[in-house]
Amino acid sequence: MAASASISKSIYFGTYVHSKSLTELEIRPDGVIGVDEKGVIQFLETNVKDVESLKSRREEWKDAKVVKIKGEGFFFPGFIDTHTHAPQHPNTGLFGKTTLLDWLQTYTFPMESSLGSLSKAQRVYSNFVSRTLSHGTTACAYYATIHVLSTNLLADICLKRGQRALVGRVCMNSNLSPEYYRDMSIESSIADSRASIDYIRSIDPSGEIVLPIITPRFAPSCTAHCLTALGDLATETGAHIQTHISENTSECELVKKLFPDSKSYTDVYETHHLLRPKTILAHAVHLSAEERALIKAREAKISHCPASNTALTSGCCPVRTLLDEGITVGLGTDVSGGFSPSILEEVRQAIWVSRFRAMNHGDVHKLSTSEALYLATRGGAAVIGMEDKVGGFEIGKEFDAQMISLGTVAEEGNMEGKFTEGSIDLFGFEKWAEKVEKWVYGGDDRNTVAVWVRGRLVHSTSKFEG
Numbered sequence: 001m002a003a004s005a006s007i008s009k010s011i012y013f014g015t016y017v018h019s020k021s022l023t024e025l026e027i028r029p030d031g032v033i034g035v036d037e038k039g040v041i042q043f044l045e046t047n048v049k050d051v052e053s054l055k056s057r058r059e060e061w062k063d064a065k066v067v068k069i070k071g072e073g074f075f076f077p078g079f080i081d082t083h084t085h086a087p088q089h090p091n092t093g094l095f096g097k098t099t100l101l102d103w104l105q106t107y108t109f110p111m112e113s114s115l116g117s118l119s120k121a122q123r124v125y126s127n128f129v130s131r132t133l134s135h136g137t138t139a140c141a142y143y144a145t146i147h148v149l150s151t152n153l154l155a156d157i158c159l160k161r162g163q164r165a166l167v168g169r170v171c172m173n174s175n176l177s178p179e180y181y182r183d184m185s186i187e188s189s190i191a192d193s194r195a196s197i198d199y200i201r202s203i204d205p206s207g208e209i210v211l212p213i214i215t216p217r218f219a220p221s222c223t224a225h226c227l228t229a230l231g232d233l234a235t236e237t238g239a240h241i242q243t244h245i246s247e248n249t250s251e252c253e254l255v256k257k258l259f260p261d262s263k264s265y266t267d268v269y270e271t272h273h274l275l276r277p278k279t280i281l282a283h284a285v286h287l288s289a290e291e292r293a294l295i296k297a298r299e300a301k302i303s304h305c306p307a308s309n310t311a312l313t314s315g316c317c318p319v320r321t322l323l324d325e326g327i328t329v330g331l332g333t334d335v336s337g338g339f340s341p342s343i344l345e346e347v348r349q350a351i352w353v354s355r356f357r358a359m360n361h362g363d364v365h366k367l368s369t370s371e372a373l374y375l376a377t378r379g380g381a382a383v384i385g386m387e388d389k390v391g392g393f394e395i396g397k398e399f400d401a402q403m404i405s406l407g408t409v410a411e412e413g414n415m416e417g418k419f420t421e422g423s424i425d426l427f428g429f430e431k432w433a434e435k436v437e438k439w440v441y442g443g444d445d446r447n448t449v450a451v452w453v454r455g456r457l458v459h460s461t462s463k464f465e466g
């Protein structure tokens, strides 16, 4: 559904769940979250049995709208997708047995080049933004294509639908990119990037919902001079930067050949002034200890894309090592290397991949459910530079949230009419932590019945009674 136009002071009534820290998931039964007309959280309470007595205690909230969880469910912070490719959405699930470099040529570049058509871009981008919202993604770092107009259209759609987004026009000028899909010169690469940055800033001058992001595709797609010019553009505009790093071993070898004077893949970005606190590096599977230390020193961020890394057989990212070394990490769906637009799916995939690492490198590598949920929310918020605004429920934070509704099992076990409610079955014995675990391992978009960004309803299903 379309986002509602205005918001009213609202009280969200029901259990809420969020990460307190990397390892601690806080569950607040019978919670109340008071959100003002600007979408900012003004108060939180817990163990509230009846909202009328709360309203009588809080005089200024007596006319507030009440949004109550019906049945079994909870409020959870909106998910943050720190890396995805909107134009690749039609290819979701299509990758065969390819690996990164042949996958790009076989599937990705042909599809991306076709998004120069604005009518196709309209269809694909509207669909993708709806999809990501329906999975509870309230903020997303998007790659678009090399085309300025369709990149701008993606930003228009995000703004209209109310999804926070960083939207990047892809830069790729090297002759390793196909002739049919390439920036024709450094000048045009920079001019087109600048045009898109200016446009995105013009439609949302406050930057509350959409922001531009400078997007060199990855080192092999850009000449050294182009990377330098993009580094300069980042200095001039102060915009965020996103790119790929060290995803696949053949790609790493290619970077060595193309940039023989650089000490490492990370050093290529460092040399061209692209390694900064506002830089999001996707994948980071095969980094050396020196590279990780440089990323940490520059305060650049990492987007972990486990589904994609497995689908394209790129490798198992050593997330525990990244976290232990103090690097900021979030999750990315990386559609269509990744096969799902859902960050909940990435939570599961991050946990599975960590277990595969644990099988070879020890149990310490296992991520817990709480840790993966942290990466999906607070970790992601820090990756996109919004940790002061979103990622958890606290006074002063903006209300970016999803209402999760869980199923129940009738006494006689009858499932008639229940299949549309999702695949989680609650039998009544589950404690809150177990309900959350059942959602993480068995939930999907059928359980996400409503989604808000800054207190504005941006998605709901027929099961939501708002």
Ligand SMILES: O=c1[nH]c(=O)c2nc[nH]c2[nH]1
Residues within 6 Å of the ligand: 085, 100, 104, 108, 217, 218, 244, 247, 308, 334, 337
């Ligand atoms: O997963 C990926 N998706 C892409 O589109 C891409 N381009 C360069 N490197 C990439 N990796």
